[in-house]
Amino acid sequence: AQSVTQPDIHITVSEGASLELRCNYSYGATPYLFWYVQSPGQGLQLLLKYFSGDTLVQGIKGFEAEFKRSQSSFNLRKPSVHWSDAAEYFCAVVTDSWGKLQFGAGTQVVVTP
Amino acid sequence: GAVVSQHPSWVICKSGTSVKIECRSLDFQATTMFWYRQFPKQSLMLMATSNEGSKATYEQGVEKDKFLINHASLTLSTLTVTSAHPEDSSFYICSARDFRLGAAETQYFGPGTRLLVL
Numbered sequence: 001a002q003s004v005t006q007p008d009i010h011i012t013v014s015e016g017a018s019l020e021l022r023c024n025y026s027y028g029a030t031p032y033l034f035w036y037v038q039s040p041g042q043g044l045q046l047l048l049k050y051f052s053g054d055t056l057v058q059g060i061k062g063f064e065a066e067f068k069r070s071q072s073s074f075n076l077r078k079p080s081v082h083w084s085d086a087a088e089y090f091c092a093v094v095t096d097s098w099g100k101l102q103f104g105a106g107t108q109v110v111v112t113p
Numbered sequence: 114g115a116v117v118s119q120h121p122s123w124v125i126c127k128s129g130t131s132v133k134i135e136c137r138s139l140d141f142q143a144t145t146m147f148w149y150r151q152f153p154k155q156s157l158m159l160m161a162t163s164n165e166g167s168k169a170t171y172e173q174g175v176e177k178d179k180f181l182i183n184h185a186s187l188t189l190s191t192l193t194v195t196s197a198h199p200e201d202s203s204f205y206i207c208s209a210r211d212f213r214l215g216a217a218e219t220q221y222f223g224p225g226t227r228l229l230v231l
Contacts, residue, residue: 034219036222041204041225041227042224042225043117043119043206043222043223043224043225044157044206044208044222045222046219046221049219090156090157098145098162098164099145099147099210099220100147100159100162101147101157101159101208101220102159103156103157104156105155105156106155106156108154
């Protein structure tokens with residue numbers, strides 16, 4: 001069965017520092033992968049997605065992610081975080097032809113001054 | 114971009130009453146909508162897949178008689194929590210998939226509905 005693992009439950013990063021959030025997936029074929037961000041009490045906003053092609057994907061808000069098949073990973077990165085990046089981040093993979101999503105447990109990002 | 118709305122954004126109800134939550138795709142047609150439940154500080158758990166004009170498909174462990182889903186049009190799906198109890202208190206989020214796109218394409222998420230059952 002498909003699964004998504006986000007090893008880091010909580011990450012604290014200083015404003016201006018770089019950020020990397022880890023995501024590992026388990027899937028037989030080429031996965032369709034997403035990163036979403038959720039601010040407190042809000043719905044989800046899509047940051048970026050990977051279906052095929054270039055393995056380095058650019059998203060909104062200065063985020064990028066790299067698909068590495070050999071490592072079954074799809075890590076999210078941002079070179080310089082802003083205080084507004086404090087939120088919960090979810091990695092997700094499509095699990096069937098209807099487009100059902102399997103979400104990782106999420107990573108809470110705290111940004112310190 | 115595509116917009117999905119949910120109504121109400123929050124609701125407080127007494128135990129034993131039923132609550133209906135609406136999910137609308139505002140600028141696209143959605144043959145498929147999904148309903149998720151999220152407990153505090155936890156991930157989203159898929160409850161059911163809602164397909165326009167047919168019965169919803171529920172995930173294992175989700176009571177279909179408890180969580181009634183109706184997808185009567187290409188822009189509206191409703192989730193009714195019947196005979197709500199305090200343990201049903203949660204954050205309910207819907208998402209919608211543009212029918213013109215493939216199954217792997219992006220889902221658009223609503224802002225969520227916070228339900229508190231007293």
